[in-house]
Amino acid sequence: MLRIAVWGTGNMGSAAIRSAVAFPGLTLAGVITSSPDKAGRDAAAFAALDGSTGVTATTDVDAALADCDAVAYMASGDIRPDDALADIERCLRAGRHVVTPSLYSLYDPRSAPPEWVDRLTHAAEEGNCTLLVSGVDPGWGNDALAVIAAGLCTRINSIHCQEIFDYSTYNQPHSVRVLCGFGGSMDETPMMLLPSIPTMVWGGNIRLVGRTLGMEIDEIAEEIERRPLEEPVETVMGRFDKGTQGAFWLKVIGKSGGRERIVIDHITRIHSSCAPDWPYPDEGVGDHRVIIDGDPQLTITTRADVPGGTRADGGNTTAANRLLGALAWLVEQKPGIYDGLDAPLQTTLPPEVQAQRWAQ
Numbered sequence: 001m002l003r004i005a006v007w008g009t010g011n012m013g014s015a016a017i018r019s020a021v022a023f024p025g026l027t028l029a030g031v032i033t034s035s036p037d038k039a040g041r042d043a044a045a046f047a048a049l050d051g052s053t054g055v056t057a058t059t060d061v062d063a064a065l066a067d068c069d070a071v072a073y074m075a076s077g078d079i080r081p082d083d084a085l086a087d088i089e090r091c092l093r094a095g096r097h098v099v100t101p102s103l104y105s106l107y108d109p110r111s112a113p114p115e116w117v118d119r120l121t122h123a124a125e126e127g128n129c130t131l132l133v134s135g136v137d138p139g140w141g142n143d144a145l146a147v148i149a150a151g152l153c154t155r156i157n158s159i160h161c162q163e164i165f166d167y168s169t170y171n172q173p174h175s176v177r178v179l180c181g182f183g184g185s186m187d188e189t190p191m192m193l194l195p196s197i198p199t200m201v202w203g204g205n206i207r208l209v210g211r212t213l214g215m216e217i218d219e220i221a222e223e224i225e226r227r228p229l230e231e232p233v234e235t236v237m238g239r240f241d242k243g244t245q246g247a248f249w250l251k252v253i254g255k256s257g258g259r260e261r262i263v264i265d266h267i268t269r270i271h272s273s274c275a276p277d278w279p280y281p282d283e284g285v286g287d288h289r290v291i292i293d294g295d296p297q298l299t300i301t302t303r304a305d306v307p308g309g310t311r312a313d314g315g316n317t318t319a320a321n322r323l324l325g326a327l328a329w330l331v332e333q334k335p336g337i338y339d340g341l342d343a344p345l346q347t348t349l350p351p352e353v354q355a356q357r358w359a360q
Contacts, residue, residue, distance in 0.1 A: 001025060001026065001027045002025060002026050002027070002069045002070055002327055002328070002331065003027055003029035003067065003068045003069045003070070004020040004026050004027065004028055004029055004030075004068060004069070004070050004071070004072055004324065004327075005029055005030035005031070005032060005064045005065065005067070005068035005070070005071050005072070005096075006020055006028065006030070006031050006032070006043075006071075006072045006074060007031075007032040007064075007071055007072065007073045007074060007075055007087065007091075008032070008033070008073070008074035008075035008076070009031065009033050009035075009038060009046040009057065010074070010075075010076065011172065011312075011313070011316050012074035012101060012136060012316055012319070012320060013031075013046065013074040013075070014046045014047045014048070015047075015074075015313070015316040015317045015319070015320040016072040016074045016320040016323075016324065017031065017043050017046055017047040017049075017053075018047045018049065018317065018320070019072075019317070019320045019321050019324045019325075020072065020324060021043075021047070021049065021053060023321065023324050023325060023357075024349060024353045024354060024355075024356035024357055025327075025328055025347070025349045025353050026324060026327065028043060028053055028055050029055065029064075029067050029068040029069075030055060030058065030063075030064035030067055030068055031043045031046070031055060031056070031057040031058070031064075032057070032058060032059070032061055032064045032071075033057045033058070033059060034059065034075070035059075036059060038057050039056075039057055039058055039059050040056050040057065040058075041056060041057050042054070042055065042056055042057075043055045043056070043057065048308065048309075061090070065090075065091060065094045065096055068096060069096065069097065069331070070096055070097040070098065070099070070327055070330075070331070071091045071096050071097070071098045071099075072098075072099050072100070072320070072323060072324060073087060073088055073091065073098055073099070073100035073102055074100070074101070074102070074320070075087065075102060076102065077102035077103055077104065078179060078191075079191075081103065081104075081105075084100075084102045084103060085103060085116060085119070085120070088100060088102075088103065088120065088123075088131065089119055089120060089123045092120065092123035092124045092126070092127045092129055092131060093123045093126050093127050094127060095127040095128060095129050096127065096129060097129045097130050097131070097327065097330055097331055098129070098130075098131045098132070099131075099132045099133075099134075099323035099324060099326065099327060099330070100131075100132075100133055100323070101133070101134060101135050101136045101139060101319060101323065102133075103116070103133050104135070104200055104201045104202075104204065105200060105204065106120075106131075106133035106204070106337065106339075107133060107134065107135055107139070107143075107202075107204030107205050107208065107339065107340065108203075108204030108205065108207045108208040108339060109133075109337045109339055110207070110211075111203070111204055111207050112204065117337065120337055121336060121337060124335040124336055124337065125335045125336070127335070128335055129335060130330045130331065130333050130334075130335060130336060130337075130338060131336070131337045131338065132323065132326055132330050132337075132338045132339070132340075132342075132343055133337070133338075133339065133340075134319075134322060134323055134326075134339065134340035134343070135205065135319070135340070136315070136316065136319045137163055137266075137288075137315065137319075138288065138304075138315050138316075138318050138319040138322070139205075139319050139322060139323075139340055140318065140319070140322045140340065140345065141161055141163075141288045141290065141302065142161045142202065142205040142209075142264055143205050143208055143209055143339075143340040143341055144322075144340055144341060144345050145161075145290050145300065145302070146159050146161055146209050146262075146290050147209060147212055147213065147341060148345075149290045149292055149298055149300055150213055150292060152296075152298060153292055153294040153295060153296060153298060154294070154295045155294045155295040156213070156292060156293075156294040157293040157294050158259075158260055158261055158262070158263065158292070158293045158294075159209065159261070159262045159263070159290065159291070159292050159293075160263045160264075160265060160289070160290070160291040160292075160293075161205070161262075161263070161264045161265075161288075161289075161290055162264075162265050162266075162267070162279075162288065162289040162290075162291060163265075163266045163267070163268070163286070163288050164266075164267045164268075164279055164280065164281045164286060164287055164288075164289070165266075165267075165268050165269070165281070165285065165286035165311075165312070166269050166270075166271065166272050166281070166285040166286060167180070167182065167235075167268060167269065167270050167312075168233070168235040168236065168269075168270060168271050168272070168285070169235070169236055169285055169310045169311075169312075170236075170237075170310060170312045171236045171237055171310075172237075173237050176237060176270070177237070178190070178191070179191050179192045180192050180193075180248075180268065181193065181245050181248075182240060182244070182245055182246065182270040183240040183241065183244045183245065183270065184244055184245050185244065185245075186226060186228050186243070186244070186245055190245070192250075193224050193226070193248060193250065195222065196222075198222050198224075198250055198252045199220050199222060199252055201252075202252040202264045203220045203252060203254075205264060205340075206220060206252060206254035206262045206263075206264060207220075207254070208339060208340070208341055209262055209341075210254055210256065210261065210262055212341050215256050215261055215262070216256060217254040217255065217256055217261065217262065218255065218256055218257070219254075219255040219256075219258075220252060220253065220254055220255070221252075221253045221255065222250075222251065222252055222253070223249075223250075223251040223253065224248060224249070224250050224251075225248065225249045226245055226247070226248045227245075227246055227247040227248070227274055227275045228242075228243050228244060228245060228246055229241065229242050229243065229244055229245075229246035229270070229271070229273075229274055230242065230246075230273070230274070231273065233246075233270065233271040233273065233274075235270065235271065240270050240271070245270075246269065246270050246271060246274035246275070247267075247268065247269040247270065247274040247275040247278065248266075248268055249265065249266070249267050249268075249275070249278060250265060250266045250268070251263055251264075251265040252264045252265070267279055272285075281303075282301055282303075283303065284303065284305075284311055285310070285311050286303065286311045286312070286315075287301050287302065287303040287311075288301070288302045288303070288315070289301045289302070304317060304318050322340075322345070325346075325347040326343040326344070326347070328347050328348045328349045329343055329344055329347070329348040330343065332348070
């Protein structure tokens with residue numbers, strides 16, 4: 001049994017707590033929070049679990065690290081990448097394996113800032129441990145699933161990894177209103193859509209998939225289209241006024257030799273009434289797709305739901321399971337940094353342990 005400390009109690013932190021409690025071969029050993037008002041609360045409170053886990057949140061990082069084998073670092077790195085980097089470095093130097101979606105630049109270590117790679121590599125070597133960075137939205141959909149799909153085709157013209165989501169049920173005001181800009185002025189560009197930010201977040205996935213499939217990406221371009229709300233709408237986060245941002249279509253385009261080869265695009269609305277001429281999910285409020293223009297023409301559509309949660313919660317759960325499920329493989333590797341195509345999609349736990357996932 002690997003003892004896991006989950007660092008963070010937000011969307012991904014709560015998903016990781018659920019995963020650490022339920023995933024065979026793992027046990028939840030600690031929860032780290034930066035908020036004193038959360039300290040002392042049972043982990044079940046953050047993950048909507050029935051009953052008590054017996055593990056309470058703490059602000060004492062050293063104590064939590066002393067009582068675990070690995071850390072699921074789920075604190076946000078959106079607006080605090082340097083802090084997230086320092087936190088992860090601290091865990092590695094303490095000899096704790098780390099899985100995280102928080103450092104976007106490390107999705108492809110070979111194209112990441114060299115100083116980041118050097119710091120974390122040295123920390124991993126000093127602590128004799130490993131680091132796996134793979135994304136959300138969901139990370140496996142932007143790398144591993146695309147490569148699996150490509151393996152089913154004889155020829156490939158292009159690959160699209162696509163997210164289509166209606167955020168009307170996604171009760172995360174900071175992410176939705178501030179980072180994504182929904183409900184904001186069409187004259188102002190939100191953080192997520194600023195030039196170079198999309199490439200920083202998803203460019204690594206594009207380079208990683210391209211290189212794995214023998215295609216070197218020599219240019220990454222961004223295309224963004226935004227639409228205002230034609231009428232005011234009400235959501236779980238309250239009112240969004242007419243004329244404010246209601247939808248955006250974001251494309252991060254990987255090119256080789258001037259041709260578009262690998263594209264990650266997001267078609268995102270605050271309400272289903274906005275941008276009716278854009279693609280919609282096949283079912284419900286959202287799905288993810290890998291679309292290959294090739295031989296054959298191949299589309300794989302995925303969606304995830306969890307009891308009592310939104311489809312975004314389901315996607316977060318798959319991302320957390322991807323990371324925590326890789327730990328059995330990760331702890332057997334030599335010290336260093338690994339990416340989403342290094343780690344196998346299937347856990348390497350023994351069959352008798354894997355069998356525990358079957359419902360009784």
